[in-house]
Each structure stands twice: as C-alpha cells, then as structure tokens.
Amino acid sequence: MSESTTKRDWFSNFSSCCSEIVGSRWSFSIAILIVVVWACCGPYFHYSDTWQLVINTGTTIVTFIIVFLIQNTQNRDAKAINLKLNEIILAIGRAKNDLIDAEKLSDEDLAELEAKYARIREIYESRKENRKSGSSENGSSQSPAKAELG
Secondary structure, X not given: OOHHHHOOOHHHHHHHHHHXXXXXXXXXXXXXXXXXXXXXXXXXXXXXXXXXXXXXXXXXXXXXXXXXXXXXXXXXXXXXXXXXXXXXXXXXXXXXXXXXXXXHOOHHHHHHHHHHHHHHXXXXXXXXXXXXXXXXXXXXXXXXXXXXXX
C-alpha cells in the first residue's frame, strides 16, 4: 500500500484517539469524580437551578459529541472487519462467495439467509444425533450445507 492509502485523515485519527481515551477506566473514574464533586457542591449552592443546569448542560454536550466520535470509529471498525471476512471467504475455495458483502443485503434477505443457515444447523444436529445412535440418515456423501445451499 502506498503512503496515501495507509494514512488516515485527521478526523479518523482524532475519533480513534478519543474512543481509546473515553473507553478507558481512567475516563470512567474521572466522570465519577466529577459527579461526586458536583453532588458535594449541592449544599453550597443550595441545590439551585444553576447548580443542576451545570451538570445537565455538561453531560448533554459531552454525550452529543462523543456519540459521533464513537460512531465514526465503530463504522470504520465494522467496515474493516467485513473486508477481512470477505478476504477470508475468497481465500477459502469451498466457501460460497454469495455472502461477500452480506452487510449490504436487505433485512428480508438477511432473515432468509439466517433461516437457511438455521435449517443447515438442524440438519447437522440431526445427523450428529444419528451418528451417536449408530444409524445414518441417507447415505449421501454430500454435506448438508452443500445440499441446502445448492
């Protein structure tokens, strides 16, 4: 890969860095500390509207910004994982290449695929039970996955 394809833009770098920081135990500890300090200041400020507004405004702004940063990181990670899985599917000669880019299928298509693989799992389970009991279902040498997926 060339330098331009491996170099990420500033926002990707920033969102990854923020996700790492925000996801740490130190950030959680700091957030708890802020809430405790805020709560302890309540009696000093007589639990006023301004006292409540400080925590409400602060948490709303932080949450609003963090949601977008984390979503950016999640989208990028999911895309990278899907690309890696696509590469594995292509590398395995016996694999059905129909599932490459499965994340782009409609919900109905995904439900249909899920049902198809549930049927395959049931076939495998029944064959496993038949092997345990010493009998075979049909003597066919074709795998149930190949038979089901056609």
